[in-house]
Amino acid sequence: GVDILKSERSKSKISVDKLSDFLFTKEVIERQDRILKILQAEKVFDKSQNYFDGRVERFKTSLARAKKLRQLQVKHNWNRDEYMVANELISEPTPYGLHASMYLTTLEGQGTPEQHKLFLEPAQNYKAIGCYAQTELGHGSNVRGLETTATWNPEDKTFILHSPHLTASKWWIGSLGRTANHAVVMAQLIIAGKTYGPHPFVCQIRDMKTHEPLEGVHVGDIGPKFGYNTMDNGFLLLNKVKVPHINMLARFSRVDPETNKYVKPSSPSLIYGTLTWVRSTIVLQSGGVLARGVAIATRYAAVRRQFQDRDAPADANSENQVLNYTMVQYRLLPLLAATFALHFTGKAMMGLYQENQKNMNSEAAKTSNASRGPGPEETHSGSDLLADLHATSCGLKALGSTTAAEGLEVCRRACGGHGYSSFGGIGTWYADYLPTTTWEGDNYMLTQQVARYLLKSARAVLKGNAPNNDTTKIFTTFLQKQDMGAAHDVLGSDSDLVAAFAWRTSFLTFEALKHRDVEKNSWNSLLVDFWRLSTAHSQYLVVKNFYDALQSGSLRYELDPGTIDILHKLFRLYALNTLQQEASEFYSSAAVTVRQIQLARTKTVMKLLEEIRPHALSLVDAWNFPDWQLDSSLGRKDGKVYEDMFYRASELNPLNGLTVDPYPDSDILIKKDETAKFKSKL
Amino acid sequence: GVDILKSERSKSKISVDKLSDFLFTKEVIERQDRILKILQAEKVFDKSQNYFDGRVERFKTSLARAKKLRQLQVKHNWNRDEYMVANELISEPTPYGLHASMYLTTLEGQGTPEQHKLFLEPAQNYKAIGCYAQTELGHGSNVRGLETTATWNPEDKTFILHSPHLTASKWWIGSLGRTANHAVVMAQLIIAGKTYGPHPFVCQIRDMKTHEPLEGVHVGDIGPKFGYNTMDNGFLLLNKVKVPHINMLARFSRVDPETNKYVKPSSPSLIYGTLTWVRSTIVLQSGGVLARGVAIATRYAAVRRQFQDRDAPADANSENQVLNYTMVQYRLLPLLAATFALHFTGKAMMGLYQENQKNMNSEAAKTSNASRGPGPEETHSGSDLLADLHATSCGLKALGSTTAAEGLEVCRRACGGHGYSSFGGIGTWYADYLPTTTWEGDNYMLTQQVARYLLKSARAVLKGNAPNNDTTKIFTTFLQKQDMGAAHDVLGSDSDLVAAFAWRTSFLTFEALKHRDVEKNSWNSLLVDFWRLSTAHSQYLVVKNFYDALQSGSLRYELDPGTIDILHKLFRLYALNTLQQEASEFYSSAAVTVRQIQLARTKTVMKLLEEIRPHALSLVDAWNFPDWQLDSSLGRKDGKVYEDMFYRASELNPLNGLTVDPYPDSDILIKKDETAKFKSKL
Ligand SMILES: Cc1cc2nc3c(=O)[nH]c(=O)nc-3n(C[C@H](O)[C@H](O)[C@H](O)COP(=O)(O)OP(=O)(O)OC[C@H]3O[C@@H](n4cnc5c(N)ncnc54)[C@H](O)[C@@H]3O)c2cc1C
Ligand SMILES: Cc1cc2nc3c(=O)[nH]c(=O)nc-3n(C[C@H](O)[C@H](O)[C@H](O)COP(=O)(O)OP(=O)(O)OC[C@H]3O[C@@H](n4cnc5c(N)ncnc54)[C@H](O)[C@@H]3O)c2cc1C
Structure with a gap:
């Protein structure tokens, strides 16, 4: 493999580096190199057991990685772009995925300054971990058809969040299954018996200390998937859970707590923008x-x-x-x-x-007016x-x-x-x-x-x-x-x-x-x-x-x-x-x-x-993927395809720790189980 | 769901049963019903944990199923067709897959009567478990390019099977990884320095008692795949392994042990036939x-x-x-x-x-001549x-x-x-x-x-x-x-x-x-x-x-x-x-x-x-798939889609046994691990 790829490369006069620079800029490429080194030095990002672990193990590893990634972000003071580069190099969804994207973005975009202080700040500091709960078992594309309700209670100025049917269960919600303790819940706003369509509500779902679900909250992971298994996509059934007035994200529309009237948005085009x-x-x-x-x-x-x-x-x-x-x-x-x-x-x-x-x-x-946001x-x-x-x-x-x-x-x-x-x-x-x-x-x-x-x-x-x-x-x-x-x-x-x-x-x-x-x-x-x-x-x-x-x-x-x-x-x-x-x-x-x-x-x-x-x-070289990112025997830059395939199969593969009894009429299934010695340690 | 599907069915005048009979015949449909009942009665075929287990567990379960299936075949005296029906109802590749298909077929089709007695009979009785080892790390489509050699040794009338390079390693061979103790190895026949192209050799690879690899045999599972993970596709490196003259399958071509000459096939068209x-x-x-x-x-x-x-x-x-x-x-x-x-x-x-x-x-x-096969x-x-x-x-x-x-x-x-x-x-x-x-x-x-x-x-x-x-x-x-x-x-x-x-x-x-x-x-x-x-x-x-x-x-x-x-x-x-x-x-x-x-x-x-x-x-009803075969919440015949999805996610899913610590700066990853209580028992 090595010689072939060398001779291949020598046959083209394309200047790979210049093309890379043109595609991505020098700065971006250097940034990637810098971050790659940091990640490779951390044991938890070692990919060699990725392909072997079952779902529970993969999820655990992925959570450990998510935590370490956040620690590195703090330590190196990475901005959003740098954090994204690290994420792409790791190349697997992590349980913080929806917190870091949709939860923060929604609070930011749809919260008032007061709500930013109350919800966004702890979220940015990972004191609260959130997710974005829109899709339900029964409704995805048709957001207007969502069944979860948020009923305004003028008595005590609260909203009652409720899932009236099984199909109202939130479903597919990334980071919700095991990780999040908060959710932005999209629910039909109801005031005095009238429905005003889906609106976003912040809802705490798990105890901040014990991480057990709060009362009225039935929450869990929705199970294995075709891909995306390092993420805990979750379900959520709410049984008349009360949240205060401030928990409805109110930048665009809100309920006036004095008059109990709905104040509607003047233009929906910014949401369009997101x-x-x-x-x-x-x-x-x-x-x-x-x-x-x-x-x-x-x-x-x-x-x-x-x-x-x-x-x-x-x-x-x-x-x-x-x-x-x-x-x-x-x-x-x-x-x-x-x-x-x-x-x-x-x-x-x-x-x-x-x-x-x-x-x-x-x-x-x-x-x-300069003193307020647009x-x-x-x-x-x-x-x-x-x-x-x-x-x-x-x-x-x-x-x-x-x-x-x-x-x-x-x-x-x-x-x-x-x-x-x-x-x-x-x-x-x-x-x-x-x-x-x-x-x-x-x-x-x-x-x-x-x-x-x-x-x-x-x-x-x-x-x-x-x-x-x-x-x-x-x-x-x-x-x-x-x-x-x-x-x-x-x-x-x-x-x-x-x-x-x-x-x-x-x-x-x-x-x-x-x-x-x-x-x-x-x-x-x-x-x-x-x-x-x-x-x-x-x-x-x-x-x-x-x-x-x-x-x-x-x-x-x-x-x-x-x-x-x-x-x-x-x-x-x-x-x-x-x-x-x-x-x-x-x-x-x-x-x-x-x-x-x-x-x-x-x-x-x-x-x-x-x-x-x-x-x-x-x-393809100009795309500048590090081998560590591709994690592929076939795609190795040096062409050592077969050596790498063989090494992984014979040295890293836990199934080879199993010695079976092959005969159908024997009662014994496994003669010897040495799979444990292949297991990665966190 | 239930009402919708009922009303759907009432709207069409197609006689579903008659169409099924026309597609498959009454006899085939009844056979399937009969076999389905037998399978459903066996605990080992319970599918409810299929989607949750990791590869090692899935393989174990699959081996247990393969054994049970063979026991049932003996017990009920199933013919090949009936065995296949059972296999299709179970709907996953098992570690006996290549034994039951390619190993038996090849021995049957390419062995002489003497070889049938020696190799085929024990294989049919599952005293020997085999596989079909053609593809190598370096060659698949181009069978003529295989690198494994079988060198005729006129001294002691044996063939020496050998893998001269890493790329000569057999690869992808179903049932070889952990299960088989025999293989049909396709290797380049060499007589007196001259190569005669790939030919089939029976080769024992593991001890019949201990199931450990024999000397000169490096064998194992090739690792996880995109699908097909209940099968142990394997690799095999042979280091000058000797097999006797009788181990070359000789129905079509052979080496004359007296003259040391190659006897070539008169027509390749039967192989064509298979x-x-x-x-x-x-x-x-x-x-x-x-x-x-x-x-x-x-x-x-x-x-x-x-x-x-x-x-x-x-x-x-x-x-x-x-x-x-x-x-x-x-x-x-x-x-x-x-x-x-x-x-x-x-x-x-x-x-x-x-x-x-x-x-x-x-x-x-x-x-x-009636006294011999065609x-x-x-x-x-x-x-x-x-x-x-x-x-x-x-x-x-x-x-x-x-x-x-x-x-x-x-x-x-x-x-x-x-x-x-x-x-x-x-x-x-x-x-x-x-x-x-x-x-x-x-x-x-x-x-x-x-x-x-x-x-x-x-x-x-x-x-x-x-x-x-x-x-x-x-x-x-x-x-x-x-x-x-x-x-x-x-x-x-x-x-x-x-x-x-x-x-x-x-x-x-x-x-x-x-x-x-x-x-x-x-x-x-x-x-x-x-x-x-x-x-x-x-x-x-x-x-x-x-x-x-x-x-x-x-x-x-x-x-x-x-x-x-x-x-x-x-x-x-x-x-x-x-x-x-x-x-x-x-x-x-x-x-x-x-x-x-x-x-x-x-x-x-x-x-x-x-x-x-x-x-x-x-x-689609006319295709007559039992729910047990489809094993799908979405495809349930009764339309209870959401109930089934929810049941599986909340009641069967081991990830929900994990309570995590969600904060990035905490040293603790898992607060409570109750995943074990979801595990299936064999
Ligand atoms: C891995 C994963 C992660 C996810 N993460 C999140 C998350 O974090 N938060 C969240 O809220 N959601 C999440 N989702 C949910 C996702 O947004 C929805 O699944 C998606 O919006 C599709 O909606 P649906 O499943 O309801 O499809 P449906 O609308 O039910 O579509 C079913 C089929 O019908 C067709 N169809 C539907 N309506 C029409 C029409 N009017 N005309 C023509 N064809 C139509 C569609 O094309 C499709 O083929 C996630 C989903 C996945 C798979
Ligand atoms: C799950 C699984 C189970 C298997 N089980 C067994 C088994 O039990 N026993 C066994 O012996 N093998 C087994 N195989 C191996 C299988 O038979 C080979 O993978 C298959 O024959 C393809 O060969 P290859 O991988 O060498 O592909 P290659 O020949 O290397 O093909 C690579 C690519 O090049 C293209 N290509 C190659 N040559 C040409 C040409 N001349 N013209 C145009 N395009 C070309 C192909 O289309 C393909 O896209 C298994 C494979 C899999 C995936």
Whole structure:
């Protein structure tokens, strides 16, 4: 393995370090190196028994890690980003996961200054450990349908939190099962018999000393899962649990304790903002998530030799690297291209988001009293851009996480038999990532929001009162050229390639609009069309963002022409491969001709695979994953695949401590049990 | 849940029992009921802790189950089929898995009568437990590249089995890790310095009494996997281990101990036969494998309600069953159609295989001496049919197992959040099935064999010396009509629909032939084309077999017209949905027009979903899975989804025995550990 990878690396002229710097910046890379050293020095982060332990042990280890991580954060004074880097290097969900993310964020975003003092501060100092309890056994996507109630009691100015049915049990709540002593509980607010929809309430659930559940609280872990087993996702049934008035998070809406009246939020668009931010983060991460699988599979496929080439001269001696087979390239290299495409798209999205935040804040500053935080009324301006951003984040969250999750499985399977070994390192990573396709908006559900936005924009364009943004621009272009035809030179011109994707989105949008507004078809009957539309639009956005990234000035400044040329090829591979896979919509919209698709399919894509092949290893190296992070025998940077597989199987594997009696008619099952000597010690 | 499923069932007029009988026969269904009762009465088969145990515990339980199963087989005098039924009801791989399949089969098929007496008989009586050791750390697909050697020693008439490198270590060998005391080892036969390729050798590896490895044998379990963890897949390094002459399985080829000469097999086609049989079994099973996921997801989607219909009247009260959303139907119902398509295809394949065996045997009987088993020379006749059968089995194995594996994941994801719970029952089943896409021929690799066969057939058709079979028939039709065009009425006529699939296969075959024979492209450069071709051809075979099954006389005799009508709709859904997904090849081959595809996509398929929807529950009921087999909260036949989820989480889950100290600066990790009281006792 070692020699092969060396010679592979020497064959490409790409300057890996410069490309890494360009992708992540020098600063980020140095930060990662620094934190990696700190983690590796701690015994509790040793990964060598990860793949062997059962769930209870894995959870214990994970809690120990979560604690140590927090201690290190305090000791080294890590900020949020540094803490996240450490988390990513450890690469497993920990029982503090939802405390550190959703619990803190919700208190921060939805609490008043008084509530910050009361709830947020102890939480930030880990004096209280919390979680975010929204989903119930019976309701997830439909938040308005939640059954948990919070009934206002004017007598003693409290809320009574209650689970009226079994299906009202909170379910799936990360960190709730064994770890948290607090929860933000989303519950239907009821005042004087009237329901005002779901609102957030802080609720203590376990004793701060004994950690036993409080009275009226039935709480526990929901059991083993397909992945995510180091996290204690929990259930929670509340039996008329009283919380004081201050426990309803009141930044946006509240109950007036004097009048017992509901005070409603003036604009919901800031909450919108948080959702958009969370989804943008998922988009940004999806490239890196997928890149881990691509790095492992590409390195292994370079080390793995199997069969001689069928057309090789008869005296050829050694077997072919499987990465040389076009069938393997066709599976892996478009995914390699997708990692870059998603990375640049995520970056661009984050940029847009921040710019928009800035705009909103500066507008807010103009009108607001400096002595208080921005209130809901200030978030209204810029909401056109926010709507576009929100739809974009929905569509790209769905496309990005689906691409990453399904791509990881393609990578795993490309490794043949060894891909099934836990030492391969892809399977566990895949299973832990998979829920991302379902949470923060189920990927299929999200497509309805994208479609709704596109239909709305299309109607505005037709009416002539559309805001000026990219979406309305491509619709306008489409309407102008619709009858002339398009004639996109997708094989010759990159900008035409982008335009062909824009054309397809526009075509599908106006088709859907016709079905809905003219033919008056039911919403439900159009869901599949909407899903196709959202996918098409999101693919357009990825193609466009990748294209834009390649036009940037810093690119030309930081990278040499050879590397830039390969990035262009990756762009074309991503775009043309997507085009040929989704051919049907491209020809029926007349964005391209049947002949062009056939050429893309059988010639251009195959040519690009051949041209990118020599640089595959350097391109995955540029993602800069430390071996410690990948924790994979197949993906080792030095190529020592087989040695590492053998070592782990024969030296670390507790099952080998078991000597059995193999005969069916014997009463004895185990003759000798020495499994204990393999167990890791905390 | 209970009421919903009752009312669902009452809405469909399909006679579920009759359909079950038609699919499986009454006899098979009764057999299953009988065996199920026996298994349920044994404590060791209790499944309630399956999802909680770690690997070591799961393996122990699984070994105990394997033993009990064998005891029951002896007690009830079960034949092979009955044993298999029990295995499927238990639904997890056991440590006897490879003994009961590959070890026995190989001894049987490749041993001489003397070897049967010596090795097969004790193995059949479980006095010796074996495995089939072919794959090595460095070689799997390329069997000719195996590195283990078996060197003939003329001095003492022995073979010396040896692993010359680390990569020669046997790897992935089922039942080898902890259980087997024998192995069939595939090793390169070397006589007088010359290598004769891989041959099978019986090798004892552990002491029959102590079960400790013998001298020169380094053996163990290869570690945890993505699925298949109740099996002890093992590694094996042999250090110059001597075995006597009789240990080389000698039915087909052998070393003459007098002359020290190699005696080669006269025809390899019987081995061919076993491979074909194994793959046909996989095809037959794929429908049922997928049906489990479809049954679970369909039942859950009928129980699960989420959101009100957007176009529902404002006063509508209850939420919609998610099975009513077209987006959910579009994901599940084509898979439901695929379960039937694969089932009928598998049946037809098995029928062809058996017919062919009969032909070969009767030809063999004519020429052979009755006092001995059929020798290799008798297997030559009928080899044309066998070649067709072999290619068919390769293609359908790849398509069937890919469809089942990927379909299961679609089903799991269709269950939203709860699909991730192990109690859902799809995840574990999926992970255990997944290796089927890689073993018995990696699904991508197999497509090369299919393409090779199709190219060969096409050349024969062009030359006019083709055998008469279905493949050559569709090629001939294509060549005749090629210039007139096809005009298949795919939306109006079922036989035209089949013909359109045949047309596409033929078109792709002659395209590939041109690339290879005229343009002289390298084999490697055509692998992606070959994969597409094989997929297309296999889809044609499934569509054709489904169609043929619907023409059968017994169908009309056993089923009422209403049920037959629904089966026809399932046929059309499978075929038209495949057609629209693979649109590109259908229009570029001019098998259909762009307009037809657009109609299929946006109208016909959607209409079929609507028509099949009311019968979905009855159709999955017809698969006749006992709840005990599915072991799924979501897929319970009675619809008690939430009660069962809650019961398992709160009553059976050992993690809930752990009370932690949640604070990062506390030295204590666990305050109280009561996990033991949840543990199952063997
Ligand atoms: C590992 C994990 C961790 C989680 N952590 C948390 C947490 O910390 N806190 C928390 O509150 N929640 C958490 N969740 C819950 C998660 O947010 C929900 O599971 C998710 O929102 C999906 O909702 P659901 O399960 O109700 O799916 P459902 O809405 O029931 O969806 C079921 C199926 O129906 C389809 N469907 C539903 N409605 C429609 C419609 N109108 N049109 C078309 N199709 C439809 C969906 O696409 C899906 O296929 C977690 C989930 C997982 C798996
Ligand atoms: C759970 C499990 C149980 C098993 N049990 C047994 C057992 O009991 N006994 C036993 O002997 N074996 C067993 N195996 C091994 C199994 O048969 C092999 O893993 C399988 O044959 C694949 O071979 P490989 O791993 O060498 O893949 P490789 O051949 O190394 O394939 C790696 C990748 O390269 C591609 N590739 C390779 N060659 C080519 C080519 N010429 N053209 C194009 N692409 C190519 C493949 O498609 C794949 O993506 C088991 C495997 C698993 C996962």
